[in-house]
Amino acid sequence: MTAAADRLERLAAVEEQVVSCRVCPRLVAHREYASAHRKPAFAGERYWSRPVPGFGDPDAGVYVLGLATAAHGGNRTGRAxxxxxxxxxxxxxLHRAGLADRPTSAYRGDGLxxxxxxxxSAVRCAxxxxxxxAxxxxxxxxFLDAELAALTWVRVIVCLGALAWEAAAGWAGLRPRPPFGHGREQPIGAERTLLGCYHPSPQNTRTGRLTAAxxxxxLHRAVRLAADQR
Ligand code: SF4
Incomplete structure (x- = not known):
């Protein structure tokens, strides 16, 4: 089996484990509650209402990590x-950085x-x-561990917010945990780097705490680091 085929097989196995997971009773209840209490804009939709696996390029050099699935985002659409x-x-x-073929992510099957x-997301349920x-x-x-084990070309983990940073630092076994900061870089061994970024939530983007620039x-820094460390 080629390395690429092995990667695909391992990622498929992780996805299967993720979507069937019911380990956290509170989150199982909440993801189903959100589905039963849809936002009016999504009233006619059937929610995914299961854990949401990662999505992207199996040869990715840049791994973008959020904290948790959104109740009416990924939990509705079934895609991170x-x-x-x-x-x-x-x-x-991601599109402006050359990492996505379009500037929108609307629904599973939209061709993105x-x-x-x-x-x-570090936590796959809403x-x-x-x-x-904790x-x-x-x-x-x-699941972060299993996904990163399969994604052998990942060189940079962009951590969206302090809790994603903490999850990635935990995965890397960093003790004491390095403090989170926007733009902070934390090498992990010789090949991988954590890169901190404020979360692009409306709370941050509408207040100007995080701008598009x-x-x-x-993301441009992440692309450069991934290329340098490949
Ligand atoms: S949050 Fe993770 S571990 Fe908990 S039920 Fe969802 S997929 Fe399973």
Whole structure:
């Protein structure tokens, strides 16, 4: 079997494990609650309502990590960073950086293709108030670990927010945990780097805490680092 075929097989196995997971009872209940209490704009839709696997290019050098699936975003559409304002911001920036073939991420099956990038959340189910517990984050760490083990070309993990940074630092075994900062770089061994970025949530983008130029700067840096370390 070629390395590429092995990567695809391993990623498919991770995806199968993710979508069938019911380890966290509170999150299983919440993802189903969100589905039963749709936003009016999505009233006619059938929600995915399961854990959401990562999505992107199996040969990715840049791994973009968020904190958790959004109740009416990924939990509705079944694809990471798809179907909400945060996804629009992130994927538009990925497009400007040459990592996505279009500036929108609307629904599973919309044809979006990433080249050189992978997107995922540290917690694959939607938590109440977007706040997973420490135990839930710990439980879901297995999938970050498995995905990164399969994605052998990943060189940079762009961590969207402090909790994604913490998840990635935990995966890397960094102790004490290095502090999060926008633009902060933390090498992991000789080949991989954590790169901090404010989360592109409306709370940050509408207040100007994160601008499009700031996000572009992070992604361009990630592309450069990934190329240098390949
Ligand atoms: S958050 Fe992760 S570990 Fe918990 S039920 Fe969802 S997929 Fe499973």
């Amino acid at each position: 960073f798809t179907g909400n304002v945060t996804a629009d911001w992130l994927v538009a920036a 293709r990433l080249t050189g990038a992978w997107m995922a 938590p109440p108030a977007d706040r997973p517990t 135990a839930e984050r710990q439980a879901c760490a297995r 700031m996000l572009d700067g992070i």
